[in-house]
Amino acid sequence: xxxxxxxxxxxxxxxxxxxxxxxxxxxxxxxxxxxxxxxxxxxxxxxxxxxxxxxxxxxxxxxxxxxxxxxxxxxxxxxxxxxxxxxxxxxxxxxxxxxxxxxxxxxxxxxxxxxxxxxxxxxxxxxxxxxxxxxxxxxxxxxxxxxxxxxxxxxxxxxxxxxxxxxxxxxxxxxxxxxxxxxxxxxxxxxxxxxxxxxxxxxxxxxxxxxxxxxxxxxxxxxxxxxxxxxxxxxxxxxxxxxxxxxxxxxxxxxxxxxxxxxxxxxxxxxxxxxxxxxxxxxxxxxxxxxxxxxxxxxxxxxxxxxxxxxxxxxxxxxxxxxxxxxxxxxxxxxxxxxxxxxxxxxxxxxxxxxxxxxxxxxxxxxxxxxxxxxxxxxxxx
Numbered sequence: 337x338x339x340x341x342x343x344x345x346x347x348x349x350x351x352x353x354x355x356x357x358x359x360x361x362x363x364x365x366x367x368x369x370x371x372x373x374x375x376x377x378x379x380x381x382x383x384x385x386x387x388x389x390x391x392x393x394x395x396x397x398x399x400x401x402x403x404x405x406x407x408x409x410x411x412x413x414x415x416x417x418x419x420x421x422x423x424x425x426x427x428x429x430x431x432x433x434x435x436x437x438x439x440x441x442x443x444x445x446x447x448x449x450x451x452x453x454x455x456x457x458x459x460x461x462x463x464x465x466x467x468x469x470x471x472x473x474x475x476x477x478x479x480x481x482x483x484x485x486x487x488x489x490x491x492x493x494x495x496x497x498x499x500x501x502x503x504x505x506x507x508x509x510x511x512x513x514x515x516x517x518x519x520x521x522x523x524x525x526x527x528x529x530x531x532x533x534x535x536x537x538x539x540x541x542x543x544x545x546x547x548x549x550x551x552x553x554x555x556x557x558x559x560x561x562x563x564x565x566x567x568x569x570x571x572x573x574x575x576x577x578x579x580x581x582x583x584x585x586x587x588x589x590x591x592x593x594x595x596x597x598x599x600x601x602x603x604x605x606x607x608x609x610x611x612x613x614x615x616x617x618x619x620x621x622x623x624x625x626x627x628x629x630x631x632x633x634x635x636x637x638x639x640x641x642x643x644x645x646x647x648x649x650x651x652x653x654x655x656x657x658x659x660x661x662x663x664x665x666x667x668x669x670x671x672x673x674x675x676x677x678x679x680x681x682x683x684x685x686x687x688x689x690x691x692x693x694x695x696x697x698x699x700x701x702x703x704x705x706x707x708x709x710x711x712x713x714x715x716x717x718x
Contacts, residue, residue, distance in 0.1 A: 337363060337706075338366070338367045338369070338419070339359070339422060340421040341370035341381055342387065342412075343373065343426075344427075345429060347604055348427035348451070353372075354500055356380055369381065370382075370383065370384065371385050371388075371408065372386070405432055412440075413443075421445060422445075423447070424446070448471055450474045450705075454480075463484070474493075474494050474705075476496040477496065499697065502608060508587070515594050521672065523595060523598070523668060524560065524597075524598040531565065537620065537621050540664070541664075552669060556580040556582075557580060557581040558581075558594065559584065560588040571583050597668045598615070598617070602653075606640045610645075618654070619654045619655065620639060642688070
């Protein structure tokens, strides 16, 4: 069997690597080629291009990279024509992957969506593209499965693969011990994994942290940075604040574990916060373009995946250009001053976790894909 897998950002690279390993358990002879990052390559997928290392979001940023993406699409199309993989599996990243799926579909290659895009939240009319070019969607969320099915898309619910990673993730005991002997109640600051998220959201997060520290002087703050470049940006913002804020690279799980409360940019990290039962405030300051067009296309009542799963606001949300850092700070202060309110949040998160945080999504996806593709090949051979 010969599979082409594509992931366009770091989280997709992680899920793609885990899927490759799960498929190899079923059949070690499977050949994997595709687009992704270091994790997929380490798992045994030969990369045509390291797409996950060049993740971009936003209309202007995509335009700046359009020639590069078109070259990758051309290279992939030639590969489909010359090598004819048995199936193409894509992970999130809708804009690029719809174009990739269109090219695979034109060559008669079935395409499967593993961790599909959240188009139920953003421009839902785009479901027609999924219906046209994709053989099947492997849904990560219960309501997502129902949403796709109700719109004529074949969907199979597997759960969210992020919980596979969380279930096996090991914390660094030396770092935890080092932090626990220090004085102060830890507040985690999680400004996102993309540089534009950091530059746009971290100033407000830091302003909120300064207010929290002024009202609760016993607090200290740990910033989780995705890489050293982002850490340097964060340190530059922090230099003049004069409060105990420390930036760490590659320590997000440990920082969440240590925290009494968290301030986080909206994204999949909210699932990790739920998994560890952490009271959290979710923020997102959108760019100008999204603020202009968002009201016409956004169709969901919550920004956080945790709130969408709970169908209520367990995590207070502050978004667009209108929120003020003191509003974010006040929510954190309330949890610090009233531990019983923080405990209410933890109990609600524990109930939700028991319902949805079920590991094994990658194994379930691998089993489904393997059986589907074997059936397809049998039919073709017949």
